Amino acid sequence: MRSFLEAIQAGASGEEIAAIPLPDSYRGALVRADEQEMFAGLETGEKDPRKSLHVEEVAVPELAPDEAYVAVMASSINFNTVWTSIFEPLSTFGFLKRLGKESVWGKRHDLPYHVVGSDASGVVIRVGSAVRNWKPGDRVTVHCNYVDDQDPSAHDDSMLASNQRIWGFESNFGGLADLALVKANQLMPKPAHLSWEEAAVNALCNSTSYRMLVSHNGARMKQGDVVLIWGASGGLGGYACQYVLNGGGIPVGVVSSPEKAELLHDLGVEAVIDRRAEGYRFWSDEHTQDEGEWRRFGKDVRALVGEDPSIVFEHPGRQTMGASVFVCARGGTVVTCAATSGYMIEYDNRHLWMKLKSIKSSHFANYKEAWEANRLISLGRIQPVLSAVYPLDQVGEAAYQVHHNLHEGKIGVLCLAPAEGLGIDDPAFRERVGEERITLFRRHGA
Numbered sequence: 001m002r003s004f005l006e007a008i009q010a011g012a013s014g015e016e017i018a019a020i021p022l023p024d025s026y027r028g029a030l031v032r033a034d035e036q037e038m039f040a041g042l043e044t045g046e047k048d049p050r051k052s053l054h055v056e057e058v059a060v061p062e063l064a065p066d067e068a069y070v071a072v073m074a075s076s077i078n079f080n081t082v083w084t085s086i087f088e089p090l091s092t093f094g095f096l097k098r099l100g101k102e103s104v105w106g107k108r109h110d111l112p113y114h115v116v117g118s119d120a121s122g123v124v125i126r127v128g129s130a131v132r133n134w135k136p137g138d139r140v141t142v143h144c145n146y147v148d149d150q151d152p153s154a155h156d157d158s159m160l161a162s163n164q165r166i167w168g169f170e171s172n173f174g175g176l177a178d179l180a181l182v183k184a185n186q187l188m189p190k191p192a193h194l195s196w197e198e199a200a201v202n203a204l205c206n207s208t209s210y211r212m213l214v215s216h217n218g219a220r221m222k223q224g225d226v227v228l229i230w231g232a233s234g235g236l237g238g239y240a241c242q243y244v245l246n247g248g249g250i251p252v253g254v255v256s257s258p259e260k261a262e263l264l265h266d267l268g269v270e271a272v273i274d275r276r277a278e279g280y281r282f283w284s285d286e287h288t289q290d291e292g293e294w295r296r297f298g299k300d301v302r303a304l305v306g307e308d309p310s311i312v313f314e315h316p317g318r319q320t321m322g323a324s325v326f327v328c329a330r331g332g333t334v335v336t337c338a339a340t341s342g343y344m345i346e347y348d349n350r351h352l353w354m355k356l357k358s359i360k361s362s363h364f365a366n367y368k369e370a371w372e373a374n375r376l377i378s379l380g381r382i383q384p385v386l387s388a389v390y391p392l393d394q395v396g397e398a399a400y401q402v403h404h405n406l407h408e409g410k411i412g413v414l415c416l417a418p419a420e421g422l423g424i425d426d427p428a429f430r431e432r433v434g435e436e437r438i439t440l441f442r443r444h445g446a
C-alpha cells in the first residue's frame with residue numbers, strides 16, 4: 001500500500017491512482033477465530049484487547065461490482081471494536097458465518113480472522129463495475145451501515161432491513177487497516193477542512209447521535225427541550241451535546257470527573273453533573289434499585305435547569321435505565337442505542353405508563369442520516385471529538401483505553417497516514433470554523 005500512500009501524498013490524479021497495481025495483501029487489525037475462548041472465565045474488565053487484537057498482513061479480498069477499495073488513511077476506535085476484541089456479548093465470528101451463507105460475495109467474509117473497524121477516512125483506489133458516483137482519487141469518509149439494496153425491507157428506512165449489518169463488526173474487511181472493502185453506498189465526501197484523523201472519528205458516533213436526537217426516526221428534539229445526556233464527553237455524548245446546543249435545546253451532561261466537566265463547559269454545556277462526585281447508587285445491590293437515589297438524581301437535574309428532561313439520551317443501560325425512565329419528564333422520551341453496563345434492563349413501569357413516557361430504540365443511521373450528519377461536519381457546524389491518536393500497531397492499547405473509559409470523545413488511529421495533521425484540503429475554511437473549536441477535545445486529551 002506504500003505506493004498508494006506516496007501517490008496520495010504527492011497529489012496524484014484519480015487516473016494515476018487507478019493505474020497503481022493492487023497489492024496481494026495489506027495490514028489489518030484483527031481477531032482470530034482460534035482465540036475466541038482465550039478470555040473464558042474472566043470478568044469483562046479483565047479481558048484485555050491488547051492480547052486479542054493483532055496487526056497482520058491479510059489477503060486483499062475480491063471486489064464485488066457494487067464495492068470500492070479505500071486506501072485508509074485513518075480510522076477510529078468504537079466500542080464495537082472493544083466488544084469484538086473481548087468476544088462479548090458474542091463472538092463476531094458468528095456474524096461472519098451468517099453473512100457467509102447469504103451469497104457468493106458474502107462468503108468472502110467467513111474467514112478464520114476478522115479485520116475490525118467501523119470508521120475510516122481515506123482515498124478510493126478502485127471501484128466495482130456497478131459503482132456510479134465514486135471514482136479512484138475521491139477523498140472519502142465511510143459510514144458503517146452495510147445494507148443489501150436488493151432486499152425490499154431496506155427501502156423504507158434501511159436500518160429496518162432484515163439483514164442490516166454494521167461494517168467492520170458484523171462484516172469483515174473493516175477500517176482499522178491500510179485497505180478497506182466497502183459498499184459504494186457507505187461512502188461520503190471527506191470534510192475538506194479536517195485532517196485524516198479528524199475526519200475518521202465522526203461517521204459512526206456522529207450519525208448515531210444525529211438519528212437519536214435530530215432525525216424523524218429518533219426523539220425529534222425541538223428548541224427549548226431539556227436533554228439529559230449520559231456519558232456526555234464520550235463518543236456519542238460529545239456529538240449529542242453539540243446537536244442539542246445547535247438545535248436550541250438545553251443539555252444536561254453527565255460525566256465522571258472534574259476534567260470531563262471542564263471539557264463540557266468549554267464545549268458550551270452549562271449544566272453538568274459529575275456522577276462520581278455525587279456518588280449515585282441507583283442499585284443498592286445486584287438485584288435492587290433504589291428509588292431514593294433516582295429521586296436525588298432527578299432533583300439535581302431540576303436544580304440545574306429548573307425542570308425534568310423531555311429527552312434522555314441513554315446508552316449505559318442496566319446501571320442507569322431505571323433512573324433514566326424515572327427522571328424523564330411526563331410525556332418525554334428515553335432514546336436508547338446501547339447497554340454498555342448490561343443489557344438486561346430493569347425500570348419501574350409505573351413511572352413509564354402513568355406519565356405517558358416513551359422508550360425509543362435507535363441503532364446507527366441510514367445513509368441519508370449519515371450523509372446529513374457528515375454534511376454538518378463539512379459545514380463546520382459539528383466538530384470532531386478527537387481526543388487522542390494512536391498508530392495502527394498500537395490498536396490494542398487504543399481499544400484498552402476505550403474499554404476502561406480512560407478517554408474522552410473519540411480515539412483516532414493512523415493507518416496509512418504517517419503523522420497527524422495531514423489531509424487538510426481547505427485551510428481557509430478551517431480557519432473560519434476555528435482551530436480552537438475543531439481541536440477542543442484534542443487539547444483536553446493531550
Ligand code: NDP
Pocket residue numbers: 078079080204205208230231232233234235236237254255256257260275315316319320337338339340341362363364365402405408409
Ligand atoms: P464511550 O466509551 O466513548 O462513552 C460512553 C460514556 O458512557 C463514557 O464516557 C462514560 O462517561 C459513560 N458511562 C460508561 N459506563 C457508565 C455507567 N455505568 N453509568 C453512567 N455512565 C456510564 O462510548 P460511546 O459513546 O462510543 O458508546 C457508548 C455505547 O453506545 C457503547 O456501548 C457502544 O457500543 C454503543 N453504541 C451504539 C451504537 C449504535 O448504533 N447502536 C453506535 C455507537 C455506540 P462518564 O464516565 O464520564 O460518565
